[in-house]
Amino acid sequence: MDIFSIAEQDRIVQAISVAEGKTSGEIRLVVERKLKHKAAIEAAVKYFRKLDMHKTILKNGVLIYIAVDDHEFAIIGDTAIHDRVGEDFWGATQEEMVSFFRQDMLVDGLIAGIQQIGEQLQYFFPRKADDINELPDDIYYGEN
Template sequence: MEIFNQEEQEKVVQAISLAENRTSGEIRLVVERHLNGKEAYEQAKSFFEKLKMHHTAQRNGVLIYLATDDHQFAIIGDIGIDQKVPADFWESTKDSMLVHFRSGDYVSGLIEGIDQAGLQLATYFPRREDDVNELPNDIYFG
């Protein structure tokens, strides 16, 4: 059984593309069924390294991690964006996403998180004429 159907995947990838069209920042999404013995935050940090999220020019990558069957998730940003957003940004974004997740609507929750991250990235790292998409927009299934 797949985690998201094709239409759901396309909605999420489109949200990432739309968010990234306004910023030089990069947003990645990692989805897997189980945490495999780690905490969500630790798993997110591991994928952040594995996917080379810290290799963006302005250190402005954001990673959203979701373990569907374990009902755990995390959202983390690289040092460039983390130093600029309000202190409670990551937690308040998680709270907004959780409203959707609690009703079983993972797609809307992910889009909510992507939109909020995208707004912050656009504020602090607006898109420039010479911007290139440094990382893929597709969902990474762990």
């Protein structure tokens, strides 16, 4: 997909790697051009399961879904992280990301969201010596 340049992809993947380097949590980014569901949250739930994020040991995976052309996105977290941060955190993270998106700074917005998510994951699920990276850090490009 030609949504991000190689340099932009590298920046995003690096942000995910840095965030995950401080936590046992897992962060995934799913990118599509167009929304195939009624709402971005529905797409996020679909990909959360498709990418086996519900199978992480500590139930602390977070997925960011974005449909670029439709200007829609959603963030969802597995039960263990959601129970700790609550709805306010997800809304605040989305607002931070939107502040960049409105300035046509898609990559910076995604990175800001990844960093905020990483900080919360680090706080509640700090990395331990025996932690393993359960899921890839790359960008997952959806069905279109």
